[in-house]
Amino acid sequence: MHIADPLREANAKMNCLFVLLFYFCTDAFAASVDVKTYSGYREYQVTGDKESLDKFEESVRRFEARFQEQFLIKRYSATSLQTLVSPELVAFFDEYVQKLNLRATLIFDDISEIIQQEKAPSLRKKGFSWSAYYDIDDIYGYLQNMSATYPQWTELVVGGESYEGRQIKGLRINTPESRTEGKPAIFIESGIHAREWITPATTTYFINQLLTSDNPDIEALRNQFDWHIFPSVNPDGYHFSFTKDRMWRKTRSKSSNGCYGADPNRNWDYNWLKHGANDNPCDYQVYGGSKPFSEIETRTLSQYISNVENLLGYIAFHADAQMLLLPYSDSKEHNDNYNDLVTIGKTSLDYGYKVNHAKYDGPATAAEVLYKASGGSMDWVRFALGTQLVYTYELRGYYFYWPPALIYQQGDEVTQMMLGLFKEAGNLGYYK
The missing domain is CATH 3.30.70.340 (Metallocarboxypeptidase-like)
Structure with missing residues (x-):
């Protein structure tokens, strides 16, 4: 049968x-x-x-x-x-x-x-913390507070807008002692899939480390780059997952047949709808949208990224396959600096492993270790902009769950991973 x-x-x-x-x-x-x-x-x-x-x-x-x-x-x-x-x-x-x-x-x-x-109320402390998960307005409030606390270092930036009219807010960190011409820029994308709550939490943790740590290595990491960090690039979907449907993944745009949302990581203009996506607006997970960049979130964010000067690195955080992925996600063929990306990625994972002894798979393309997927942000950035250091970190968890009390564990891992990644990239001559 x-x-x-x-x-x-x-x-x-x-x-x-x-x-x-x-x-x-x-x-x-x-x-x-x-x-x-x-x-x-x-x-x-x-x-x-x-x-x-x-x-x-x-x-x-x-x-x-x-x-x-x-x-x-x-x-x-x-x-x-x-x-x-x-x-x-x-x-x-x-x-x-x-x-x-x-x-x-x-x-x-x-x-x-x-x-x-x-979401137990007892998890929340006064102000913003990393022992609880927060809705989008709280996350944006944290970014606003950091920009007010460190006005010489930071700037609240808007990377785009959402279907429901929200701004896609991020924090730019660019310390004055390092404002030199040609300073390399790093873009961090997080929360593109609404239900992956650990990613905005970990990203805000990393922001806090960059701004408050007195560790000389982290201070150097902060000062070396022009950081553009966005904890939630799908704010409508994240808010919907927080208030209505915990497993919601997509945006909240409405199709003509009454179904809601598209997968914002299948909607970028690179091999759109070729692998790992479909054209059914009612598909709960991997509807690729009506056309490339049909979603205002991906369209406006791509415009922001295109205008970032001296873009050296693009880092995306997802959950929770516990692996490090390289472009291109729909192919087993390797790009021209694939070996360098593997070497840098292994060093990054080695740094992270020392924190909690959590082993990540990879580095490799998703087609090699996971499944083929087209129309993702990482692949578009590599293809359209030629950005050299492009990675997707799949963080840890069980079906998008990670205990709030342990957010700091993944925050510390990610901080060390970033130290290892950019240390090895410097060793290989990707920046001075």
């Missing part, structure tokens, strides 16, 4: 039941739901051979696109993925996994409990 047959049969039997139970057959209705709690949703790790796992993912993504958000797949490698399963689909999931000879391991038996713990 063809592997899609049991899925089609299940679809036919359960179509009306889904409509009655979930009312999730259109994204438009999902947008009207007050808060999606994910009560009773289980998280599984699914492992097996690549061919079977590919078949599972392909079939389930079709199912997901039709019924919305029942399985939210996160691929971690060729032989491993994690997925959420609603209570009503557990039996079907178990049967389907067995048919493909895959192995499913339960990680969380009710993800809603984790979601509640993430």
